Amino acid sequence: MEAFKKTSSVVAPLDRANVDTDAIIPKQFLKSIRRTGFGPYLFDEWRYLDRGEPGMDCSTRPLNPDLVLNQPCYRDARILLTRENFGCGSSREHAPWALVDYGFRVLIGPSFADIFYNNCFKNGLLPIVLDSAVVDRLFEEASDGYRLTVDLDAQTITTPSGDVVDFAIDASRKHRLLNGLDEIDLTLQHADDIRAYEKRRAQAAPWLFDG
Amino acid sequence: MVPKTLYDKLWDDHLVCYLADGSALLYIDRHLVHEVTSPQAFEGLRLARRQPWRRSANLAVADHNVPTTETDRKSGIADPISRLQVETLDINCAEFGITEFDMSDPRQGIVHVIGPEQGATLPGMTVVCGDSHTSTHGAFGALAFGIGTSEVEHVLATQCLVQKKSHNMLIRVDGEVDAGVTAKDIVLAIIGSIGTAGGSGYAIEFAGTAITAQSMEGRMTICNMAIEAGARAGLIGVDDVTIDYTEGRPFAPEGERWEQAVAAWKQLRSDDDAHFDKVVTLDAATIKPQVTWGTSPEMTAAVDQVVPDPADEPDPIKKAGMERALRYMGLRPGTAITDIAVDKVFIGSCTNSRIEDLRAAAQVVRGKSIADAVKLALVVPGSGLVKRQAEREGLDKIFIAAGFEWREPGCSMCLAMNADRLEEGERCASTSNRNFEGRQGYGSRTHLVSPAMAAAAAIAGRFVDVRSMQADAGGCR
Numbered sequence: 001m002e003a004f005k006k007t008s009s010v011v012a013p014l015d016r017a018n019v020d021t022d023a024i025i026p027k028q029f030l031k032s033i034r035r036t037g038f039g040p041y042l043f044d045e046w047r048y049l050d051r052g053e054p055g056m057d058c059s060t061r062p063l064n065p066d067l068v069l070n071q072p073c074y075r076d077a078r079i080l081l082t083r084e085n086f087g088c089g090s091s092r093e094h095a096p097w098a099l100v101d102y103g104f105r106v107l108i109g110p111s112f113a114d115i116f117y118n119n120c121f122k123n124g125l126l127p128i129v130l131d132s133a134v135v136d137r138l139f140e141e142a143s144d145g146y147r148l149t150v151d152l153d154a155q156t157i158t159t160p161s162g163d164v165v166d167f168a169i170d171a172s173r174k175h176r177l178l179n180g181l182d183e184i185d186l187t188l189q190h191a192d193d194i195r196a197y198e199k200r201r202a203q204a205a206p207w208l209f210d211g
Numbered sequence: 212m213v214p215k216t217l218y219d220k221l222w223d224d225h226l227v228c229y230l231a232d233g234s235a236l237l238y239i240d241r242h243l244v245h246e247v248t249s250p251q252a253f254e255g256l257r258l259a260r261r262q263p264w265r266r267s268a269n270l271a272v273a274d275h276n277v278p279t280t281e282t283d284r285k286s287g288i289a290d291p292i293s294r295l296q297v298e299t300l301d302i303n304c305a306e307f308g309i310t311e312f313d314m315s316d317p318r319q320g321i322v323h324v325i326g327p328e329q330g331a332t333l334p335g336m337t338v339v340c341g342d343s344h345t346s347t348h349g350a351f352g353a354l355a356f357g358i359g360t361s362e363v364e365h366v367l368a369t370q371c372l373v374q375k376k377s378h379n380m381l382i383r384v385d386g387e388v389d390a391g392v393t394a395k396d397i398v399l400a401i402i403g404s405i406g407t408a409g410g411s412g413y414a415i416e417f418a419g420t421a422i423t424a425q426s427m428e429g430r431m432t433i434c435n436m437a438i439e440a441g442a443r444a445g446l447i448g449v450d451d452v453t454i455d456y457t458e459g460r461p462f463a464p465e466g467e468r469w470e471q472a473v474a475a476w477k478q479l480r481s482d483d484d485a486h487f488d489k490v491v492t493l494d495a496a497t498i499k500p501q502v503t504w505g506t507s508p509e510m511t512a513a514v515d516q517v518v519p520d521p522a523d524e525p526d527p528i529k530k531a532g533m534e535r536a537l538r539y540m541g542l543r544p545g546t547a548i549t550d551i552a553v554d555k556v557f558i559g560s561c562t563n564s565r566i567e568d569l570r571a572a573a574q575v576v577r578g579k580s581i582a583d584a585v586k587l588a589l590v591v592p593g594s595g596l597v598k599r600q601a602e603r604e605g606l607d608k609i610f611i612a613a614g615f616e617w618r619e620p621g622c623s624m625c626l627a628m629n630a631d632r633l634e635e636g637e638r639c640a641s642t643s644n645r646n647f648e649g650r651q652g653y654g655s656r657t658h659l660v661s662p663a664m665a666a667a668a669a670i671a672g673r674f675v676d677v678r679s680m681q682a683d684a685g686g687c688r
Contacts, residue, residue, distance in 0.1 A: 022647040031292040033250035085408040091343040093359035122361035172232035187369045197227040207464035207472045
């Protein structure tokens, strides 16, 4: 996994609540057996005026001007500002894959759906939860050229006027993200604990180990 | 001893160890695998030269991409990308030694239908799958939740997941529901009440007399949609209904082992004075058949209501969401739900494709015909075994005589990854779980309902209160 430390970028404000993972990456693109290449189809049904199919050359497709990402000033945004319950619905990790492949490194919103939130951390994508009043303020301020600096180590967001907003994050997730660590390797360091558990459990509930 | 909730007990039983930061390594008893969220996980194992930790804990099946017509099953999947994904599952399972029900296996079906049907899901287990509707299995007093592909790889490699404990929520539904009001209506009413983020960060235990009165099929419908209320896991305590359903299933324990297991499973309920962080209560008697009108499962109304007016919504973000939903759905505020006409009807999905669901729909359909305006009405059984059972009971004949198509098992039009989908602007009465924009096809319009309500809509060509139809038919249930 790619490590994440700090980013400074234009902020794309996506002013919708309950953005579901079907909207983030529609199902026809889930047929891919790869982890990459989803970026051109991110928000496909909102982003283009035609119907998207896997393998299409997206550079020639008609863009929907209503989607904020299609406005030239937000094209290079690495930070996405969202509303409540972003990433609800399906557990598809293709959603964070698509966001990362597109170029996003940070999401900021008042809340994220549980499975999606968890999936982000496996892919070097930092979801930041802020108080809804702060998110409201960012939405008011976020316009053409509005940049934020997100520093994971310091757990701060710095606004163009120099205001610093702190954010909370779980210590182990922060550590893994800062160092780009492989979670499986970390867990396998506990292989003896897992074997000891299996032995214990097989005595208490042997029917679970008959198969 | 501190009284525990069911979730607390399941958590404690599966705790391998706590990690330095307070998160936990949780042991996974059953890992269900399907073709969409697993290829990248197997590829990850291959790249890291890892093997599955415990092969027998895994069970795989292809369900999302599979065709549902007999001809297409025989000739193979037409879409080359879908075909490659299904073949990749076959190859991965063969290479890594994982049991798979492939497309030609009579036991093939939707992963959340076959797990319980085979007894691969047992009370007291931790069950995970790269699919958010894994919450279904919580109906067995199991801790079951959906995971992403990185976690699929993690479970394959370590038989564990790194988890933070959720909070405990209790949703109590007491009293008796009206005839014609089903598990689907109960869970939609719950989601309408607490919202799609209401359960975020919680494991939801469903309890109360209206819940325990449900069969296992009904309980699975309710836990299935816990994720639509934002909760990764839904749970229901074990009782005789759970144990009776499980007995004799192919993967269930037998003989002395069975007796031993049953004794342990009887403890799988929340202690009387256990603490819940949040408690929600609903009165079953007030729940009516539900029809969703918008593009989020929380946008639901009773069949005798009208489409709500965004002008009445004080919260500006919610109001904007309602306006966008009504535009997408092509509906005007104030329209009676029963004035909404449907183009297609879909009876199926991991929410409502089990034998009892098909019986309920067939009872409404029996001796009637689908309305002329209904272009397509599909019944897609949840598994090959459900299909066979329905055929033994003659349900297929009832559906076919009424003008329904009787299909092979799979996820089908719930998410339209195979050829079964809605055309742009088409409106569907669907027994599935998500009414998101584009879910059943580009520009599709989904109304979530129970199997009986979907069947009634197919006959009438618009939504009707199934209770009135049943009364016409002589008050049958």
